[in-house]
Amino acid sequence: MHLVADALTFGYPGRPVLNAVGLSASAGDRVGVVGENGAGKTTLLRLLAGDLVPTSGEVRRAGTVSVVPQQLDVEPGTTVGDLVRRTAGHVRAAAEHLDEVVAGFDHDAGDLTALAEAIAAAEHLAAWDVDRRVDEALTRFGAPRDPDRRLDTLSVGEAYRARLACHVAERADVLLLDEPTNHLDAAGIDYLTAQLQDWPGVVVIVTHDRRLLDDVMTAILDLDPSMDGRPVLYGATRYATYRFAKDQALRRWRARYAQERKRAEKLARRLDESYEGLSDEWRPAKGSQKHRRATRARIHVKAADRLVQKLEAEAVEVPVPPPALAFPDLPSIPTGYTGGPLLEVRAPRVAGRLDLAGVRVDLPPAGRLLVTGANGAGKSTLLAAMTGRLDLDRGHRAVAHGVRLGVLTQDDDSPERRRMTGFEAAARRALDLLEAGALDPAHVLPVAALGLVEETDLDRPLGELSVGQRRRFELAAALVAAPHVLVLDEPTNHLSIALVDALTEALRLTSAAVVVATHDRAMRADLADWPTLDL
Structure with missing residues (x-):
């Protein structure tokens, strides 16, 4: 075999x-x-x-x-x-x-x-x-x-x-x-x-x-x-x-590219100076051996031309690198904040899916929470209840005044959404948030500025993108409202391994409060110092 x-x-x-x-x-x-x-x-x-x-x-x-x-x-x-x-x-x-x-x-x-x-x-x-x-x-x-x-x-x-x-x-x-x-x-x-x-x-x-x-x-x-x-x-x-x-290879690649660009700029300046010198020599002062000086100038130009051609022949054509994550500086508290938790859930129950009697979850500004548990334990249900996407059959949920939520779910892949371009879907998300009073027009983050999705891909229907590219878009859309609280359900699913590293570091450093539910063992180890709720 x-x-x-x-x-x-x-x-x-x-x-x-x-x-x-x-x-x-x-x-x-x-x-x-x-x-x-x-x-x-x-x-x-x-x-x-x-x-x-x-x-x-x-x-x-x-x-x-x-x-x-x-x-x-x-x-x-x-x-x-x-x-x-x-x-x-x-x-x-x-x-x-x-x-x-x-x-x-x-x-x-x-x-x-x-x-x-x-x-x-x-x-x-x-x-x-x-x-x-x-x-x-x-x-x-x-x-x-x-x-x-x-x-x-x-x-x-x-x-x-x-x-x-x-x-x-x-x-x-x-x-x-x-x-x-x-x-x-x-x-x-x-x-x-x-x-x-x-x-x-x-x-x-x-x-x-x-x-x-x-x-x-x-x-x-x-x-x-x-x-x-x-x-x-x-x-x-x-x-x-x-x-x-890989990092060593990239470092050598970038160093060589930077060196060649610097050399190209130097030769381009030399070529410009040679052409300027040639232009100046067409009207030399009387008795200045104009033909000899003009010939010498043309020789300099040809030499510079040959060097530029040699450089271009040997140059490394570096493809456009993948967009680097430009995680935004998210706010930690809303305007007029008077204290207390930004988000609070007490004894939540959703019939047949979740029952956490006696459990209280409160998230302070810049707070952290890691949610773990087996499949079927109710992690996604808890996050949906925390963000108001599911009604509670019992318990209490409260969100501080003015708090904006950024939510990443596991699956948002309806046929209608797949027909939208990235720009259309992002605009729809922003309008829905604005209508619900969950978006401040003065704090809107454009999805194209986050290094998650190429602008050319945003012009394509979401259904034409790979699963990973759509996941990148959904992560970008979760950041559109510049949220005070990020709630992420299995955020590493379908993402590239380099982006997982960058996202993990960004979540550790952001000023926003963060709730993450994940099975990713490496991410759980990286966030092991966070408060943890194991369902």
Whole structure:
């Protein structure tokens, strides 16, 4: 079993995505794919899986392939049982084939090679154990186990976990995963980590999870452009090692670029001076050997021209770097603040989803709160209740006068919203906040100024952006009102790994109060000194 990508290049109409990507992995190799949002990570997985045809280059695969994309297209009426039967079908087929071969085997003149191959295939897939493996994975990932449950009635997280469980139970030779930890809690991530560490075949994972990179990967493929414009495969098995190597390469790249720009400016000035000298020599003073001086001036111009041409031929063409996070200086208190908590919730209860009798959450100016807990514990429900998006069946919620909230939810992906451009969606968000009295026109932050989304991408419908680019936009939109309180539900989901680092640091330093609910183990470790509510 192996997976090889040779000089893989791909682009959508008018938009190149991947350029000369090289990858070679065999049994036991586990490659983490990282890069900025929009760099082509999901596109690469689709190419490796054979769902897309490369513009140039080729993909060679040996063995069975199983792919788990971020988004699940659900056919109406499809159930969990259908998903289980479909994804483990080839495993059962191997067992059925072995039964047929054994039943029809002629002990006197039978084909021993065919029998041995059928036995090896069934043993490799552990076909007799697939039902137990599926049930175990569904349980450990916290996915629904009722085979009659329809997928279109499940939450995004539940549907993803059910699908992931089935594919993990398949034991394919090549496993391709796109952000597998986004919808898993700590127990689910631990189970997935253990499965991947013992995976006998090839694993390629697109992930922002820094701990998963540390615990599982044998190499890291960074799709961000390097000095020669190509992605780089790092042999690093630790995230810190990879970041150090990448930062050093970027430092050398920027230093060389700055040096060449400085040299170019110097030569340009020399060329200008030479032309000015040539112009001056056309009318020299009488008796000044004008032809000789003019010839010498032209020689200087030609020499400068040759140097400029040589510089341009050898220059490093540096692509436009990804936008750096420009996290705004958020306010800590509203005008006229007289004291007390900015946001307070007491004994909240939402029927069937959350019941925190005796629990009080109060957030002072510049306060911090980290919310943790297993899937289904009610983290998202609590944040929705805190921000007023859910009514309480019992309890009390209060927000200080004039406090502006910035809210990032896990999913805001309606068809109507996907048809809007980024600028239209941002304008709609601002108008809705203004109508609700939750926006001060004097304190509006333009989404294009935050370093999260390129202006050209804001002109495109949100549905055309990658999942990560849309997540960047939603984070920018949460900051539009210059909030005094930021409430973020799983803020690292779908973001690039470099942005996760920058966002974590910004949340630690901002003057605004911050509430974060997250499963991200590295972020939880980085925010371990915050007050924590474990549900």
